[in-house]
Amino acid sequence: MEATVVKHTGSHYLLTVLPEWALFPAVLRGKMRQKGSSATNPVAVGDCVEFTLPEGLQPGQMPDTENPAVITEILPRRNYIIRRSTNLSRQSHIIASNVDMAFIIVTINFPEVKLPFLDRLLVTCEVYGVPVTIVLNKSDLYGPEHRERVAAFHEIYEGAGYPVMDVSVSEGTGIGALREACSGKVCLFSGASGVGKSSLIKALDPALNPRTGEISQSHLQGKHTTTFYEMYRLASGGYIIDTPGIRGFGLVYLEKEEIALYFPEMLKVSRDCRFTPCTHTHEPGCAVKAAVEDGIISYERYSSYLGMLEEEQKYR
Numbered sequence: 001m002e003a004t005v006v007k008h009t010g011s012h013y014l015l016t017v018l019p020e021w022a023l024f025p026a027v028l029r030g031k032m033r034q035k036g037s038s039a040t041n042p043v044a045v046g047d048c049v050e051f052t053l054p055e056g057l058q059p060g061q062m063p064d065t066e067n068p069a070v071i072t073e074i075l076p077r078r079n080y081i082i083r084r085s086t087n088l089s090r091q092s093h094i095i096a097s098n099v100d101m102a103f104i105i106v107t108i109n110f111p112e113v114k115l116p117f118l119d120r121l122l123v124t125c126e127v128y129g130v131p132v133t134i135v136l137n138k139s140d141l142y143g144p145e146h147r148e149r150v151a152a153f154h155e156i157y158e159g160a161g162y163p164v165m166d167v168s169v170s171e172g173t174g175i176g177a178l179r180e181a182c183s184g185k186v187c188l189f190s191g192a193s194g195v196g197k198s199s200l201i202k203a204l205d206p207a208l209n210p211r212t213g214e215i216s217q218s219h220l221q222g223k224h225t226t227t228f229y230e231m232y233r234l235a236s237g238g239y240i241i242d243t244p245g246i247r248g249f250g251l252v253y254l255e256k257e258e259i260a261l262y263f264p265e266m267l268k269v270s271r272d273c274r275f276t277p278c279t280h281t282h283e284p285g286c287a288v289k290a291a292v293e294d295g296i297i298s299y300e301r302y303s304s305y306l307g308m309l310e311e312e313q314k315y316r
C-alpha cells in the first residue's frame with residue numbers, strides 16, 4: 001500500500017493515504033536506515049512510501065505507536081528541496097519532496113527583501129525543478145513612498161517569469177487568491193523570518209497553528225533533536241509544508257557555467273551568445289549582456305547572477 005509522509009517525530013513517521021487525512025505512525029524497516037545517501041534523513045516529508053500493516057491488526061483498526069506500520073520502500077521522488085548547514089558541509093537535510101509549488105514570501109519593507117537572497121532561493125527551486133510563486137506580503141504597510149519599489153519588484157520578477165501575488169494578512173487582501181493557488185497542491189512556504197509565513201498559514205486556515213517547534217541548527221550539525229518539518233492540510237484543499245528558520249534553504253553547488261541555466265530569462269536568450277559556454281561577463285557577442293543593456297533582462301537579476309558567479313568561485 002502507498003501513503004505520504006506528513007511528519008517525522010524522531011521516533012516514528014506519520015503517514016496518511018492522501019487525499020484522506022487520517023494520520024498513522026510508521027517506522028522504517030531496519031536495513032533501510034543503512035542505505036547510502038548523504039542526507040541526514042532517509043525519509044522526507046512529502047515522500048510517497050510503500051508500507052505494510054503490523055501483524056494482527058483487525059480490519060478497520062489503525063496502526064498506533066505500539067503497533068506501527070512499516071515503511072518498506074521509498075518511491076522515486078518527483079523533486080525535492082535540500083538544505084545544507086554550510087556551503088562546505090557535506091551534510092544535508094531533505095526539507096520536502098514531491099512539491100507542486102514553492103511559495104516564497106517576501107516583503108518590500110518590514111523587513112526589506114534582499115534581492116540576491118531571493119534570487120538564490122529562486123535558483124535553488126529551478127535546480128530542484130520546483131515551480132515558484134512569489135508572495136509579496138504586508139501590502140497594507142506600503143505607502144506612496146514604496147509604490148515605485150513595489151512596481152519595480154513586479155516588473156523584475158514577472159519579467160523573469162515568476163508570478164507575483166500581492167497579499168496582506170492584516171487586511172485580508174489576496175488571501176482568497178492564495179488559498180485558490182494552494183488548492184489541490186503540495187505547497188512549500190519559505191522566506192526570511194518576519195515576513196509573515198506563520199501569519200499567512202493561519203490566515204489560510206485558522207485551524208492551523210504552525211511553528212510549534214523551530215528547526216534546531218544543531219540538528220544539521222548531526223546532533224539529535226526532535227523538531228522536523230511538517231505537512232499541514234488546508235481545510236480549503238491543498239497541503240502546506242512550512243520551512244521555519246532564518247535562511248530556509250538556498251545553498252546549491254553549481255559549476256560556473258551552470259548558474260545561468262537557472263535564471264530562466266537568461267537561459268532563453270543565451271542560445272544567441274556567440275560563444276558556448278558563455279559566462280555572460282566578458283565575452284564579445286554575449287546575448288545576455290545585450291539583453292541587460294536593452295532592459296529585457298533586469299539589471300538586478302543580472303547582478304545577482306554576477307554575485308553568485310563570484311561566490312561559487314570563492315569555494316573552489
Ligand code: GDP
Binds near residue numbers: 170
Ligand atoms: P514569520 O517569521 O515569517 O513566520 O512571520 P510571522 O508570521 O511571525 O510575522 C512577523 C510579524 O509580521 C508579526 O508581527 C505579524 O503580525 C506581522 N505581519 C504578518 N503579516 C502582516 C501583514 O500583512 N501586515 C502587517 N502589517 N503585519 C504583518
Ligand code: ZN
Binds near residue numbers: 274278281287289
Ligand atoms: Zn553570453
